[in-house]
Amino acid sequence: MILAENPVTLQTVVRQLYRDELIVWRFGDEGKLIAKHDVETKSPPLYDETDERFRDRLKLNHQTGSLTITNTRTTDSGLYKVKISSNKLTVYRKYIVTISGSDLSPAVVAGIVVAVLLVAAAAAGVIYYRQKIAEIPITVSGMEGDSVEINTGVTEIQTGDVIEWQSGNEDYPTAKIIGGTGEITTYDDVHHGIFRDRLKLDKKTGSLTITNAGIEHTGPFKLLINNKYKKKFIVYIRGKSETVNEEDSVILKTDIKIKTDDEIRWLFGAEDTQIADIKVELNGETKVITKHEDADEKFKGRLKLDETTGSLTINNIRTDDAGLYKLLILSRGRTSCRKIFVYVKHVSSL
Known part of the structure; x- marks a missing residue:
């Protein structure tokens, strides 16, 4: 780590x-x-x-x-x-x-x-x-927010075969399917719930799909068939980027709809300075919006949060606003993280 x-x-x-x-x-x-x-x-x-x-x-x-x-x-x-x-x-x-x-x-x-x-x-x-096939990791890459499939290479699971997926350096059990029965088990609570409601298994091949993938899903995965170690994968999830002209506005989207008791946090820069957050209280009606503009004076008066999605708008963008923006979504005991790198083009005055 x-x-x-x-x-x-x-x-x-x-x-x-x-x-x-x-x-x-x-x-x-x-x-x-x-x-x-x-x-x-x-x-x-x-x-x-x-x-x-x-x-x-x-x-x-x-x-x-x-x-x-x-x-x-x-x-x-x-x-x-x-x-x-x-x-x-x-x-x-x-x-x-x-x-x-x-x-x-x-x-x-x-x-x-x-x-x-x-x-x-x-x-x-x-x-x-x-080297032995089990010792060479197969690299699988994808973009944040997309679905990423890790293929078993199996044409069709035989009746009684057990396909198991493990993840992380500790080989946590992540998903399992038994051929012929269609019985699928996903272990949503491993890794502090980062896979909750995001895993799908192909009933024919046992291939694993991570939906709405985030950077927290980057790491090693292992495939076992009938308790025998078969393949190792490295999943790499790339962050998205936005390019905007100086003095224009940019919207950094969350691609979600905020639910009761959700919390959205926006961080900026290598120091992860918190610049804005929004939280829906338990009654599902009160939305507490905070813009931490004092933490980074340069954003003062230029930030706007969407009350429905938590998307962040930066108005009148400047060249020194360029950099890494991190989105944390805390939802029902699960934390997910996304990264967006913003490039700002300098516009020369004539």
Whole structure:
């Protein structure tokens, strides 16, 4: 488990770099270059300017090529890739990192998950490092709010077969189906209820679908058939983004309708500063809306909350409003979390 402000090191598993080896680290779906080790060209090791969020917080081990991120922030969450190449071999590794705010409940602390794919390319062709199928995680990715399906690979469950799904580093029982009977069991209370009313099992194949997926569902999953471990998966849920022009308005949607005793909280930035919340009291009628504009003066007079959905509107948006917005939904004992990264385009005056 990695909490904000703690360091995290992404290991290359290389014991010693030699002169002809090149290490290249990239971040995000766009593959932004953030670090490189190349002795022969004597290039600079760190590329903070390609992504300002990492400025002065990256350290590259020149013995192994491993990358350390210090003073971690929630905005450091995402996909990291490293390429290790020489004149004989090229190896790739992928890491999925989730950094959780230290003030959040355990329900939304996803921790750090590493999914590794090793590919070696040689002059004579392509060589693949092979392991037992159960030891190689299959990466399944999706966007927040979408449905994500984890496939068993089974064409049809046989009568009497038991398909079981486990999740988390502790292998919590998550869902089960028995072939021929159609009997389905979902364990809604594991992980503090993050799966409640969100799991579906295919009666024919046993495949598991997470509906309305959130970042709290990022992590490892295991498939067992008749009590035998078959496959391991890494689920990675990506946050959404919004792009808006300077001085325009943007609406960050919750995609829900607030129910009795629900609470909606909006947080901003790496420090998770609470900027707005709305709570429906037990009688289902009283809605308490609070805008914590004093916590971040720059939002004063520019925030609006929708009483029905909890969606947040930011008016007259500025370039310094760009960044990570986090939505916490506390509903009937279940906490869910979503992230929206807002990009603000500067509009030049003529």
